[in-house]
Amino acid sequence: MNSSNKELYPSNRGNKQNIRKSNKRKLSSTNWIKRQINDPYVIEAKKLGYNSRAAFKLLQIDNKFGFLKPSKKVIDLGCAPGGWLQVASQKVRSNEKHRNVVGVDLLPVENIPGTKTFVGDINDPKIDKILIDSLGDYPDIILSDMAANVIGHKQTDHLRTTQLIEIALDFTLKNLKKNGIFLVKTFKGGTETELLNIMKNNFKYVKNIKPLASRPESVESYTICLELKA
Ligand SMILES: C[S@@+](CC[C@H](N)C(=O)[O-])C[C@H]1O[C@@H](n2cnc3c(N)ncnc32)[C@H](O)[C@@H]1O
Incomplete structure (x- = not known):
């Protein structure tokens, strides 16, 4: 190594x-x-100096797929406390002059060089325009590490998380550039069949990935969708 x-x-x-x-x-x-x-x-x-251990999940996924390339434009949904923002901005070489990374979260994020973040809810219909306007273009890459607060009731927690995947996918299909990439937090057992079918219909390649940094006991996993079709 x-x-x-x-x-x-x-x-x-x-x-x-x-x-x-x-x-x-x-x-x-x-x-x-x-x-x-x-x-x-x-x-x-x-x-x-990463704001969260989650940074390693993105680093490991990118190590495998190599999609965070210089000058790519990135939107990060559910970006607090900012580990993914830090990794993405380093990889796409985002800076104050060419700010290529924007994010949104219910919680505030401390200022991270080369990024712009908004406190907001992805359910708010106004958020699409705010993020795209701030990025100055449609994104090449959309990341969603969004997670609902778990309450310990299995079905409710599952429903809440599925709803976040659904919203992130909807946002992606409306805003991602052709050939773009969508990475989303899902479940170990894979995404719901219906959502997975939508992903497969809209992207050339769809793969599940559980990076080593994702705790083995956690039901969390990730789905990466490569090359959005026209
Ligand atoms: C696991 S954390 C993200 C960690 C982040 N990727 C990092 O590297 O630091 C999940 C985030 O999703 C956010 N979230 C959950 N529901 C949301 C919503 N409806 N709109 C925006 N953000 C949301 C939470 O506030 C939380 O900060």
Whole structure:
């Protein structure tokens, strides 16, 4: 493995850290903190200045498909806290003069050089125009790492996530340039058949991918759709 691969696929080399027990903290929070401080991707993200460990998911997917090329225009749906924005802007060489990356999220994102972000809801019909106007063109690449807040009720959580995939796909089919690329967070079991069929009808290639940085126990997966047909 060369050094860039070491950064892409960090392994947990140190001793596992434990945290002090506290009566005030719930067991689930304690487990979350323990997992975070021992997660090699969290450690590496901090070291490299990425806003989230999610940055590695995009780096690993792009390492396989190589679609984030210089000067490509990118829209990132559900972009907070900004790991994907950072990776995308570095890869497409976005800067203040040629700003090629814009994003939207319900939550604010701290200023990331070469990107412009909006606080908004993808369900808002006005958001399409705001993003396209800000990008100055239709995008070559649309990314969606959107995730609904899970409430623990399996069917409801599944429905909410499916709805976000549906909205992201709808946005994509309205706005993506011909031959463009759409990457979307889906489920391990694959996308709903109906949505998958729409993807397959509109793109030349559709593939499911579970990057190593995506936790094995998580139901999350990704679907990449390559080359939007006319
Ligand atoms: C897993 S995080 C994205 C992480 C991001 N890719 C990164 O690298 O930092 C999912 C995001 O989707 C956003 N989200 C969920 N529903 C949304 C909606 N309806 N409109 C916009 N953003 C939404 C959430 O606020 C959350 O910040």
